Amino acid sequence: MTISYADPFVGQLFERMGALIEADNGEDDDDELEGSAITLAADLDELARVNLPEIGRYWARTRLGQGLPDAAFRQGRTYLFADEPPARTFRTSGTSGAARGVAHYSRRGLELMRASILAGARRFMLPGLTRPAVIRLVPEETAAPDMVMAHGMELIASSFGDPGTSASVVGSSGLDLKVLSSRLDHAVAEERPVLMIGGSFAFVHACEAFEARGQSWRLPAGSRIVDAGGFKGRSRSVGASQLHQWFERYFGVPQTQCVNLFGMTELASQLYDAAPNDEAEPLSYDEVDPEGRRPKGGRATIRPIVRDASTMAPISRGRGLLEVRDLAILDRPHVVLTGDWGLASKRGVAVVGRVTRGERRGCSLTLDALAGKEARA
Amino acid sequence: MTHLISWMPPGLSSLALASVTVEAGGQPRWSCQVPTEAGWRELGQRLRAGRERLLKMPVTEIVDVIDRCAQKWCDRSFGPRRAARDAAVEATGFSAEAVERSFDVELRNYRAPSLLATLRRELGTQAALDGFVPSSELSGATMAIGPGVVLAVLTGNVPALPALPIVRSLLVKSAVVAKVASGEPTFASRFVETLVNEDARLSDALAVTYWGRDDDATVEAALAQADAVIAYGGQEACAAIRARIRPHQKYIEHGHKLSVCLLSAEYVRAVGREEVARRLAVDASMFNQHACIAPQAVVVEGDAAEAKAVGQALAEAMKAYAEACPLGEMDIADQAAQQVFAAGQAWLAVTSDAHELWSSTNFEWTVSVAPVLTPRHWLGHRTMQVVPVANLDGAMDWVIPLGPFLQNVGLGASGERMRSLGERLARAGACRICEPGRMAEPSMMWKHDGMSCVAELVRWCDVEMHTAASDAVRPEGREG
Structure with a gap:
């Protein structure tokens, strides 16, 4: 017997989740809020266990409460409501021959996700900004309807941005540098602060292009840059420190105004850098990796957990496997084993790269060489 | 006290070698002698002199030396093998028994019957390595000559694997410089030490050393002394070596498989x-x-x-x-x-x-x-x-x-x-098909990566169109 979408229990969960998102002040030491979060998490687990019996069997084979791996979103069912067709579906980009991951959202689930995205943006992107020009280095939502980043960033732009100056600068053939340049020129002329948001790699592309063209801007004071994710599936990566230097050089945005966001198609909420790397309280060597990736803080709605790679026990310091508990997810099991390395420290968890097999030297093949050759069903 | 992972011909001048520390996991782990720039030239000269000594040995004697060495190494209680096992456990993380089993299957290939069968399969007769042998097809004679110095660039993924290119080189009477891998750098010098202890005539023909993957100057200096290169490694590592190979050098690559x-x-x-x-x-x-x-x-x-x-x-x-x-x-x-x-x-x-x-x-x-x-x-x-x-x-x-x-x-x-x-x-x-259960024990005769890895090293010289062709053949090699 499954729990219907129309069941009052689901309605109550929806209300409680919405209230948690609303009340989440972003602080890490609110015991009452965390208590609510723990109770809510237990009830969400119960919903998942009833509506998706596979999750109980998965926990029996692994450990109770362990997050779903990304493989789960590529194959099989994770959506909990057989009696309620999904209102929206987002898909991962897919890497190295693997199938694309799928995340279905019900109407309520979509509403919670939107609330969580906006709450995060309000807290981490908008402080000090009123109706900024939100310039998105991601496609319009209509051009990429299954891309969660396009949806989320357009939502932020339409909710908080100045309608006349906010825009996507990604067209059908990719990043449109001409449009980006003119939008930045316009913001500077208007003295309107800018909120630039987009994927990390898109920023690399833009900075390299502006370097080649000898172009740079001093964006109005208060402008902020939020780059999302990292370099998964890209041919190369650029360190966070390098990226921040470029942001200052090409856009005149100091690193204290730069924030990295960690999001996944499989999650409804996002993690943000916990603290700018300012001189007042510099990050220490055990909080930040050599590439400058900074810790991301947890909050009641979304919390990073680091598991020891050997025992899978949660750890509060050091490197391990990153798992994320996201209490804005109603429609699927709410804990995800991300496949990333996390570096746990007192100020949060830095996301420090994808888990891959250790470097193997010798005649035994490292299978990157076979990317694209994988047999398909 | 760090273990020495290199082996050098005795008596090189004091200026020829520098002592370096090799790290593993950010910690100093091993010590190693690496030739200086001038040292590579001196080492090259010594190796060529050592190779001259190999040329004077009938190949059956070289086979005999390798066989005696392998016999000792096939005994799990042999002291150097036990020391090598412990070092390999530390370097690779393999269990002791996993290392022992690797040693067992690798080292038994170097017994005399296996080596002689390999030479027969690849060269027709091992005697061609000692001098001209009759060739009825040519109505003449033929002789196989190995390179003067072989540079073997090794990997550390399989304990005892470094013995293979060393043995193949010695079989064709070539001196060899083995560049060990940081993943398991300890076996090669111990194996070479046993070879030299079995027959001191090999002492100038063998060297084992190490350099970091970005040490371009040392790679160039080492390559300058080599007539042939045997490279093991991943695609990038092999490509980096391949790009440096000069036209006169033979090159045998064992890449990812x-x-x-x-x-x-x-x-x-x-x-x-x-x-x-x-x-x-x-x-x-x-x-x-x-x-x-x-x-x-x-x-x-x-x-x-x-x-x-x-x-x-x-x-x-x-x-x-x-x-x-x-x-x-x-x-x-x-x-x-x-x-x-x-x-x-x-x-x-x-x-x-x-x-x-x-x-x-x-x-x-x-x-x-x-x-x-x-x-x-x-x-x-x-x-x-x-x-x-x-x-x-x-x-x-x-x-x-x-x-x-x-x-x-x-x-x-x-x-x-x-x-x-x-x-x-x-x-x-x-390149190989075998019955399940026998995949891990290819014979020495197997054409590794589809190549005749011994034959690929040699150059042939034929005598034909000559009325005195049979005179080129040593008396002991003549028929009848």
């Missing part, structure tokens, strides 16, 4: 599922699956239920193997990859009848069943993927794309299927 096992339904029936599983467990567990000849997956003719039955039996066999011969330590990155993989497979197993997973709690071994061959999931460390296929011929659709990387196929088939599948596998790229 992988191996699989194919089982026909008749083979499983005839041999029995449990015995087949035991054989597969040996193939997958030896060298902790780090060798290119170790299978990463097995394709089973039958349905998903048959694949699961084979998988279950294989899991039991892997467990039994691990009890007798543990895996050892796995580095943290590989543990993390295993955890993520196991989580994914656990989910698939509970959501799909086409998947299953068995593993020990600490990833001593892992067996998964999947509906398609998935190289992305081949993690090494005794991780086997079992895949069903309705007809084994259909497995070729998966195997053919692996072609450029395909090395070893454990083929459970006989009769007409052995012939037809064997030919298709050979054409697809396989």
Whole structure:
């Protein structure tokens, strides 16, 4: 017997989740809020266990409460409501021959996700900004309807941005540098602060292009840059420190105004850098990796957990496997084993790269060489 | 006190060598003598002098030296072997028994009958290495000459593997510089020391050293002394060496490869599922699956239920193997990859009848069943993927794309299927086909990576169109 979408229990969960998102002040030491979060998490687990019996069997084979791996979103069912067709579906980009991951959202689930995205943006992107020009280095939502980043960033732009100056600068053939340049020129002329948001790699592309063209801007004071994710599936990566230097050089945005966001198609909420790397309280060597990736803080709605790679026990310091508990997810099991390395420290968890097999030297093949050759069903 | 991983001919001038410390995991671990820029020239001269001494030795004497050395090294109680085993355990994380088994299968190939058979297979007769031998086809004579100095760039994935290019070089009377890998740099110098202790005439013909992967100056200086290069390594490492090879240098490359096992339904029936599983467990567990000849997956003719039955039996066999011969330590990155993989497979197993997973709690071994061959999931460390296929011929659709990387196929088939599948596998790229259970023990005679690795080293000189051709042949080599 499954729990219907129309069941009052689901309605109550929806209300409680919405209230948690609303009340989440972003602080890490609110015991009452965390208590609510723990109770809510237990009830969400119960919903998942009833509506998706596979999750109980998965926990029996692994450990109770362990997050779903990304493989789960590529194959099989994770959506909990057989009696309620999904209102929206987002898909991962897919890497190295693997199938694309799928995340279905019900109407309520979509509403919670939107609330969580906006709450995060309000807290981490908008402080000090009123109706900024939100310039998105991601496609319009209509051009990429299954891309969660396009949806989320357009939502932020339409909710908080100045309608006349906010825009996507990604067209059908990719990043449109001409449009980006003119939008930045316009913001500077208007003295309107800018909120630039987009994927990390898109920023690399833009900075390299502006370097080649000898172009740079001093964006109005208060402008902020939020780059999302990292370099998964890209041919190369650029360190966070390098990226921040470029942001200052090409856009005149100091690193204290730069924030990295960690999001996944499989999650409804996002993690943000916990603290700018300012001189007042510099990050220490055990909080930040050599590439400058900074810790991301947890909050009641979304919390990073680091598991020891050997025992899978949660750890509060050091490197391990990153798992994320996201209490804005109603429609699927709410804990995800991300496949990333996390570096746990007192100020949060830095996301420090994808888990891959250790470097193997010798005649035994490292299978990157076979990317694209994988047999398909 | 750090262990010395290098070996140099005795009496090189004090200015020829610099002492360096080799790190592992950010800690100083070993000491090593590396020739200076001028030292490489001096070492080259010594090696060429050492090679002259090898040329004076009949090849059977060289075979005899290697055989005596191998005989000692095949004894698990031999002191240098025990020391090498302990050092390899520390360097690689393999268990002691896993290292012992690697040593066993590698080193027995260097006994005299195996070496002589290899020379016969590749050169026709070993006597051609000592001087001209008659050639009826030429109505003349022919002689094989090895390079003066061979540079062998080694890897550390298989304990004792460094002996192979050293032995191949000595068989063609070449001096050799072995560049060891930081993954396991300790074996080569101990093996070379035994060779020299067996016969001091080899002492000037052998050197073992190390340099970091970015040390371009040392690579150039070493290459300048080499007439031939044997390189083991990944695609990038091999490409970097290949790019530096000069036109006069012979080059033999052993790059990345992988191996699989194919089982026909008749083979499983005839041999029995449990015995087949035991054989597969040996193939997958030896060298902790780090060798290119170790299978990463097995394709089973039958349905998903048959694949699961084979998988279950294989899991039991892997467990039994691990009890007798543990895996050892796995580095943290590989543990993390295993955890993520196991989580994914656990989910698939509970959501799909086409998947299953068995593993020990600490990833001593892992067996998964999947509906398609998935190289992305081949993690090494005794991780086997079992895949069903309705007809084994259909497995070729998966195997053919692996072609450029395909090395070893454990083929459970006989009769007409052995012939037809064997030919298709050979054409697809396989370099070796053997019975399941024998994948980890290729003979010295096997054409490694499809090449005649001894013959590839030599240059031939023929005498023909000469009335006195037979005079070129030494008296002991003349017929009658």
